[in-house]
Amino acid sequence: xxxxxxxxxxxxxxxxxxxxxxxxxxxxxxxxxxxxxxxxxxxxxxxxxxxxxxxxxxxxxxxxxxxxxxxxxxxxxxxxxxxxxxxxxxxxxxxxxxxxxxxxxxxxxxxxxxxxxxxxxxxxxxxxxxxxxxxxxxxxxxxxxxxxxxxxxxxxxxxxxxxxxxxxxxxxxxxxxxxxxxxxxxxxxxxxxxxxxxxxxxxxxxxxxxxxxxxxxxxxxxxxxxxxxxxxxxxxxxxxxxxxxxxxxxxxxxxxxxxxxxxxxxxxxxx
Amino acid sequence: xxxxxxxxxxxxxxxxxxxxxxxxxxxxxxxxxxxxxxxxxxxxxxxxxxxxxxxxxxxxxxxxxxxxxxxxxxxxxxxxxxxxxxxxxxxxxxxxxxxxxxxxxxxxxxxxxxxxxxxxxxxxxxxxxxxxxxxxxxxxxxxxxxxxxxxxxxxxxxxxxxxxxxxxxxxxxxxxxxxxxxxxxxxxxxxxxxxxxxxxxxxxxxxxxxxxxxxxxxxxxxxxxxxxxxxxxxxxxxxxxxxxxxxxxxxxxxxxxxxxxxxxxxxxxxxxxxxxxxxxxxxxxxxxxxxxxxxxxxxxxxxxxxxxxxxxxxx
Numbered sequence: 001x002x003x004x005x006x007x008x009x010x011x012x013x014x015x016x017x018x019x020x021x022x023x024x025x026x027x028x029x030x031x032x033x034x035x036x037x038x039x040x041x042x043x044x045x046x047x048x049x050x051x052x053x054x055x056x057x058x059x060x061x062x063x064x065x066x067x068x069x070x071x072x073x074x075x076x077x078x079x080x081x082x083x084x085x086x087x088x089x090x091x092x093x094x095x096x097x098x099x100x101x102x103x104x105x106x107x108x109x110x111x112x113x114x115x116x117x118x119x120x121x122x123x124x125x126x127x128x129x130x131x132x133x134x135x136x137x138x139x140x141x142x143x144x145x146x147x148x149x150x151x152x153x154x155x156x157x158x159x160x161x162x163x164x165x166x167x168x169x170x171x172x173x174x175x176x177x178x179x180x181x182x183x184x185x186x187x188x189x190x191x192x193x194x195x196x197x198x199x200x201x202x203x204x205x206x207x208x209x210x211x212x213x214x215x216x217x218x219x220x221x222x223x224x225x226x227x228x229x230x231x232x233x234x235x236x237x238x239x240x241x242x243x244x245x246x247x248x249x250x251x252x253x254x255x256x257x258x259x260x261x262x263x264x265x266x267x268x269x270x271x
Numbered sequence: 272x273x274x275x276x277x278x279x280x281x282x283x284x285x286x287x288x289x290x291x292x293x294x295x296x297x298x299x300x301x302x303x304x305x306x307x308x309x310x311x312x313x314x315x316x317x318x319x320x321x322x323x324x325x326x327x328x329x330x331x332x333x334x335x336x337x338x339x340x341x342x343x344x345x346x347x348x349x350x351x352x353x354x355x356x357x358x359x360x361x362x363x364x365x366x367x368x369x370x371x372x373x374x375x376x377x378x379x380x381x382x383x384x385x386x387x388x389x390x391x392x393x394x395x396x397x398x399x400x401x402x403x404x405x406x407x408x409x410x411x412x413x414x415x416x417x418x419x420x421x422x423x424x425x426x427x428x429x430x431x432x433x434x435x436x437x438x439x440x441x442x443x444x445x446x447x448x449x450x451x452x453x454x455x456x457x458x459x460x461x462x463x464x465x466x467x468x469x470x471x472x473x474x475x476x477x478x479x480x481x482x483x484x485x486x487x488x489x490x491x492x493x494x495x496x497x498x499x500x501x502x503x504x505x506x507x508x509x510x511x512x513x514x515x516x517x518x519x520x521x522x523x524x525x526x527x528x529x530x531x532x533x534x535x536x537x538x539x540x541x542x543x544x545x546x547x548x549x550x551x552x553x554x555x556x557x558x559x560x561x562x563x564x565x566x567x568x569x570x571x572x573x574x575x576x577x578x579x580x581x582x583x584x585x586x
Contacts, residue, residue: 106311265470
């Protein structure tokens with residue numbers, strides 16, 4: 001059935017408003033990152049200004065952002081890889097053996113406020129002199145990644161028919177062999193979904209790094225605050241920093257849009 | 272539905288594998304726990320133990336250095352916190368208000384946008400891109416971005432208002448307006464999440480009930496109210512549940528826009544921000560743990576109420 005003409009007109013104008021409301025602030029941020037602070041303060045130059053790369057120079061050279069980009073990449077990559085190694089087999093077991101209670105325990109981690117983890121962690125790891133190192137930071141990001149991966153992969157394994165594995169068993173594979181050679185290769189889209197989402201969440205994570213990172217291990221969301229002083233704010237630098245943090249993750253999300261959407265909505269329609 | 276269908280297939284013993292060694296046989300036999308154990312150990316050591324310790328700390332007067340001795344003081348912290356009308360109860364109220372308001376707008380707007388996107392149209396791809404971007408943007412950076420837009424002196428928000436003849440507003444800088452402004456930011460960033468979930472739900476609905484209602488002469492509002500909405504209700508509850516948990520725990524945008532303690536007058540201090548400040552600005556670990564345990568119980572209570580309702584609706 002085709003929607004009626006007046007409805008189509010209404011829908012199109014409503015969607016223009018929605019797209020504008022969602023995109024305009026982001027475009028404004030990117031535009032401001034190319035303005036000098038003088039231009040940012042000058043309302044006459046809101047839309048017409050001569051773009052400058054000075055803010056990016058500040059961010060990448062003076063503010064040491066190349067190092068922070070490296071830190072963020074390393075923490076997100078390590079936390080995601082480790083969580084996949086631990087989470088995928090666990091999700092498989094929980095799905096195939098209907099381990100409802102175990103699954104619930106892992107998923108509870110999604111509910112617990114992060115601060116209640118940080119306090120005991122801070123206690124233990126500062127006594128071990130590990131606060132400020134990468135190990136603690138990566139472990140803390142796994143607190144977010146692991147439950148997410150288990151959640152997405154359980155749903156994925158639930159949807160893979162067990163018959164495929166049974167056929168492999170008949171053909172002489174062991175259970176673990178069937179998992180490794182049949183189930184795992186079939187799960188590549190699920191693993192990609194879980195991995196991408198875990199990477200995004202880790203990249204965006206702020207609170208854990210705020211407490212657990214040191215000056216050498218600082219990740220990007222924490223480094224943004226270098227541009228916020230008590231007395232004044234370097235708006236141009238701040239917007240360039242915010243752009244450096246968000247643009248890569250938005251571009252990644254665009255390239256793998258399908259996976260991001262399926263991961264974010266995983267389990268939502270099962271009822 | 273079916274009553275009892277006799278099983279025709281008999282369970283067979285797995286055939287012996289060619290690579291059969293004692294180790295691999297043991298591994299295969301115990302694969303259930305072998306696969307699950309590492310993740311479970313991680314959860315036990317790094318999640319359950321800390322939560323249990325938070326429970327213990329809430330019964331002590333731990334404060335200051337992490338090496339300092341602390342004493343067991345029973346439920347004194349709980350008594351202090353629950354009678355604290357200066358910081359604790361306002362923080363509870365702000366948490367509830369924040370969550371309630373953003374959930375309401377995110378679900379209503381999310382539903383409206385999802386319905387707009389439901390049927391295929393040209394340019395759909397671009398709208399989906401616009402929906403995805405705020406969702407994956409780093410929340411702290413999003414907070415900074417809105418801080419510039421809402422700046423009382425140089426921000427675009429007041430500029431826009433001046434064009435339509437409205438005077439400048441304090442936005443994030445105002446004691447009254449700060450909390451609603453942070454709500455607005457949250458709604459901007461997370462409505463897309465609700466859109467995606469509801470859209471997934473709508474796409475999985477079958478067309479037949481819709482058609483039947485149309486043939487019976489139902490108007491489009493009636494079809495939405497009496498056909499689509501009831502069928503979509505389980506998905507709506509999931510969306511509320513997922514967003515609700517995260518909204519209760521909102522931290523990043525509050526910290527990015529107002530800094531420590533939710534601003535100089537604690538105008539956006541929610542329970543999460545309050546607990547964070549107690550721990551890491553004041554090193555008052557005992558009281559902070561008490562707030563966290565109460566917060567945790569509130570979250571569990573809300574979740575339980577919602578899943579209970581979901582089961583009731585699932586029939």
